[in-house]
Amino acid sequence: MHIVTGGGTGIGRAIALALHARGEQVLAIGRRRAPLDDLAAASGGGIAxxxxxxxxxxxxxxxxxxxxxxVTGLVHCAGGNPAIGRPDPTSLDEEKALLDETIAGNLTSAALTVTALRPLMPTGASIVLYGSIAAEHGVGYYGPAKAAVASYAVGLAAALGPQDIRVNCISPGYIADTEFFGPGLDADRAEQLRRQTAIGRNGTPDDAVALTLFLLSPESRHLTGQNLHLNGGAFTTR
Ligand SMILES: NC(=O)c1ccc[n+]([C@@H]2O[C@H](COP(=O)([O-])OP(=O)(O)OC[C@H]3O[C@@H](n4cnc5c(N)ncnc54)[C@H](OP(=O)(O)O)[C@@H]3O)[C@@H](O)[C@H]2O)c1
Known part of the structure; x- marks a missing residue:
């Protein structure tokens, strides 16, 4: 079976639906019940x-x-930037609470999930973690948390390689049509981000689906321990 965390909305939801459409058994996870129930209904009850x-x-x-x-495939989309839409911290206690929440939601969530599910993963399984372009730019505590996720994937790939379990991290740039920015990104900012891409368009959840399905498939069998940037050329590695 395939497990998709953060599966109720955005990128995770699109991945869950795509896997289901390919006939895979899918378990989608999130905290809120409403988006999950909506996903289950959209799949005719096929997605658990x-x-x-x-x-x-x-x-x-x-x-x-x-x-x-x-568990032959684990896609960990759960995560986000809790600072979005909130006032800046005004005390050390508030600063620490934001830092802890950001690390917990992104790095701790990945580590606990992988650690718990690892014994259920057979030879040939594939793990896909979600990082962010923010790791390259900073962005408060969110960028450092996503840099840690990408680094975690490197060590994990080395540890699980002997069992032929692969681990990769996808680090997207701006992906529209998700709940990442809450009610939505300001149109001027979305246009600014579009101009930063080489191909002149912002990403969609389907762009992330394509790369994720490739990383889950045996066609990517020699690819592990990598941080793959998915951003239309907004950030390049050379
Ligand atoms: N959209 C972008 O522009 C963008 C860019 C770079 C990276 N990313 C990353 O891509 C991943 C997918 O995000 P998205 O864009 O699809 O945004 P999204 O629509 O906000 O999806 C994130 C999902 O994760 C779930 N979630 C968050 N924390 C969780 C936790 N502790 N336990 C269980 N579920 C949790 C959320 O549901 P609940 O709140 O109901 O739990 C939500 O369904 C995230 O890791 C995000 O940081 C997104």
């Missing part, structure tokens, strides 16, 4: 859903109990 906070060990333990069968 579960509420779970991936940064909470007790929730992740319940997830493991709910999993039925070997």
């Amino acid at each position: 859903v579960l509420s779970c906070d991936h940064s909470a060990p007790a929730d992740v333990r319940k997830l493991v109990e709910a999993v039925d069968g070997p």
Whole structure:
């Protein structure tokens, strides 16, 4: 089966639906029930859903109990930038709370989920983590948290390679039609980001689906330990 965290909305939802359309058994996870129920309905009940906070060990333990069968693909989309839409911290305590929440939602959630599900992953399985272009630009604590996710993928790939389990990180630039920016990104900012791409368009969840499905498939069998940038040329590695 395939597990898609953050599967109720945005990139994760598109990946869950695409896997389901290919006939895969899919379990999609998020914290809020409403988007998950909506996804289950959109798939005619074919996609199983579960509420779970991936940064909470007790929730992740319940997830493991709910999993039925070997996990051949894990896509960890759960994450985000909790600073968006909030006033800046005004005390050290608030600063630490924001830092802790950002690390927990992105790095801790990935680490707990992978650690818990690893025993259920057979030879040939593939893990895809989601980083961000923000790791290259800073962006408060969100960029550092996503840099840590990409780095985590490197060590994990080395540790799981002998079992022929591959681990890669996709680091998108701006992807429209998600809940990442809450009600939506300001049109001027979206246009500014579009101009930063080489191909003159912002990304869509379907762009992320294509790369994710490739990384889950045996066609990418020699690809592991990589951080793949997905941004229309807004950031290049050379
Ligand atoms: N959209 C972009 O421009 C962009 C750019 C670079 C990177 N990314 C990354 O891409 C990934 C997917 O985001 P998206 O763009 O699809 O935005 P999104 O629509 O906000 O999706 C994130 C999903 O993760 C879930 N989630 C967050 N924290 C969770 C937790 N602790 N436990 C379980 N579920 C959790 C959210 O649902 P609940 O709130 O219901 O839990 C939500 O469904 C994220 O890691 C994001 O940081 C996005």
